[in-house]
Amino acid sequence: MSRHLPYFEEHTEAIPTRIAAGLHKIGLAMKQQVWQQANGEGLSATQGQILAVLVGQGPLTGKELSERLGVTLPTISDSVRVLVEKQLVTRSPDPRHPRASLLTPTDKGASLGARARSWPEFMADAVGDLSADEQRAFFAGVMKMIRSLQEQGLVPLSGMCVTCTHFRPNVRQGATPHHCALVDAPLAAEQLRLDCPEHARAPDEVRQQLWQKFLKPG
Structure with missing residues (x-):
């Protein structure tokens, strides 16, 4: 006579799989919120992230931004070009690397960057529960x-x-x-x-x- 498992023992995915699915849902919520917040500020999500990093960590090169954000250097370069055109970021010589430029937020860029750093706060409220x-x-x-x-x-x-x-x-x-x-x-x-x-x-x-x-x- 075959033994039948209780329903949920037989119909429940492994915990790692369910955690991964949950994190995927959280990731979607984060992406949607960041997109909405960035769009409200007239920025792309990447541009907002760049300003947030520069506010939090000080002037950086494009390569350093690429490493910190996990975004390709061409994507960083395109976003930085727009930020410079919008007068949100300035370029200056990097004393450490003669061929590189340091990127620094302007006063307006720093203000937007400070707000961008607060975009994930809705998630902190959820963790507070x-x-x-x-x-x-x-x-x-x-x-x-x-x-x-x-x-x-x-x-x-x-x-x-x-x-x-x-x-x-x-x-x-x-x-x-x-x-x-x-x-x-x-x-x-x-x-x-x-x-x-x-x-x-x-x-x-x-x-x-x-x-x-x-x-x-x-």
Whole structure:
């Protein structure tokens, strides 16, 4: 006699598949909101992202913007050209690279960039509906997923404490087990950054060592 599984054991997809589907829905909501907000400001989504990054991280070259946003350099160049024409961004010589130009927002560009940085806030409101424990668990999961995507080359490898040469994971006991060598300060798990402007990418081998130590406290 064959055994019949309860209905939902037989008709439920694996949790990773359902999480991926949920993240896809969230991604669609983010894309739609960013498009609407950018359109309302007379910008494309990429132009808004460029201004937001320049406001948050200071003057950058086109190549640096390309790396941070995960957008091709030709796309960045086209968007920057429009931003310059709109007098939202200026170009100046980059003292580090004689052939490159530093991109800096004008006062109007900085104002638009500051507003662009707030475009994802509707999602923060939704996260606020989670309990404190749920938020910490969700943040840890998001960080691990981003790191995995970075190592696969699917998103830009920048910004995260756990991939930074200054990161010292699990060097002490207690509520702040990690340490940032750049500012010589302790870090709690919930204080780890996903997009730090001072991020310095650790070499591949060191990055793997940092990650393994991060995963195995004590």
